[in-house]
Amino acid sequence: MTYRAAIVGRAATTALGADLVSTWAEFAAGHSAMAPWPSSVGWEGGPPWCARIVDPHDGPEEDPTLRMLGRHGAWLDLVARRAHEEAGLRALAREDVGLYVALGMVDSPPEELAPAVLASLDANGAFDLERFYAGGFRAMHPLWPLSMLGNVAAGQVAIGLDIRGDNIVLASDACAGTRALAEALRALETGVVRAALAGGAAEPVSEASLARRRFGGRLRAPERGFPDVVSGPGEGAAALALEAPGSAAARGAPILGWLTAVVTELGSEPHDAAGRACLAALAAGGLAPAELDLLVLCGDLPLPGGRSLLRGPPSSGAGGLLGVLLAAGARPRFVSLGGALGDLLGAGPALGAALALEMFAAGRPPAARTTRVEIVGAAAPERAPTRALVCNLGADGHVGALLVEAPACAS
DSSP: OOOOEEEEEEEEEETTBSSHHHHHHHHHTTOOOOEEOSOOTTOTTSOOEEBOOOSOSSSGGGSHHHHHTOHHHHHHHHHHHHHHHHHTGGGSOGGGEEEEEEEOOOOOOHHHHHHHHHTTBOTTSOBOHHHHHHTGGGGSOTTGGGGGOHHHHHHHHHHHHTOOSOEEEEOSSHHHHHHHHHHHHHHHHHTSOSEEEEEEEOOOOOHHHHHHHHHTTOOOOOBTTBGGGOOOBBOEEEEEEEEOHHHHHHTTOOOOEEEEEEEEEEOSSHHHHHHHHHHHHHHHTTOOGGGOOEEEESOOOEETTTEETTTBSTTOSSOHHHHHHHHTTOOOEEEESHHHHOBOGGGHHHHHHHHHHHHHHHTSOOOSTTOOOOOOSSOOOOSOOOEEEEEEEOTTSEEEEEEEEOGGGGO
16 A cells, blocks of 8 residues: 655745745746846856845844854744644654754855954965964854754754654755655654654855856756746745654644655656656556646756756757656646746755645646646646646756645545
């Protein structure tokens, strides 16, 4: 029998909205948070586009402890608290709740490091490493190094919520978010925990993080005629509260949906690996490809040779992941998150799952600019969606796929 984890809570904060409700409202209306980076200096062909969170939400950044952990640590704390509260997980023993998250890198703002740099300059105004270690480093906050450690941020979240089950932190890329959900699903299935918070937070967009993506070939200029579909870096966090079905039923927790399968694949051709991951996730859920309603792509990022994960080579027609699914008999409606919210790295999979639940509740995917790829071949069915694959591509070539289902699918 297929094991399904009950989704009993979800939360998100993104550049489109301070919470999941406002994010979904803006996304469903076809709005986009993508905008050019403020400075054009140093960027060939114009500044990259990104989706940034402009205003702090609910004041987590004002907490001195969280501020030391970086903006993404504050976002993670925010969504974890909200998902935990919606799910009512305080009703469970604290040892029965786990935390599985993916966190982006911390790029310290200049004001954090500038005093130490200034204190380490020699007589000619050049940075002197010996002066830095002789005392210049003391101008930094003594807890600053902790901001570089993702497990410290996750540990702070666990302490704040009194979670004493498994606590696992994974690296920053998109598939780390998939693996966090996979670890949570496995822990629930094997009885390691009764409930789990799982998700992630993207690293804040900065000159340094943009440079990393550029060197990795992960930035691209707006497509001519389609500036709203650019998938550049995004900011935000998302979390799902998952629970063993028997535990949720015993305490009468409302079930919002099901996380049925999580699969990762690696291959030299990412769209082939994505196709294998998606088909494997459907098989794990006991579904035929024709039963798939939605394909939610966290970000249609560029690949070498002008290809994309979804379409493959520009001249391939229904190539790429889309071609693999069509050949297998799937006719899903396609929804891209990247053109509106940006690539949210480790937060993307949980956000895609949370938005899929919103689409199930609405009875349809967004019918605006966010749904931007026409299905080639037979028309997608017009039935209300109940099953979705959430697919994402990591920088190292790993591809992840989640199978998310509506509440009635397990009956």
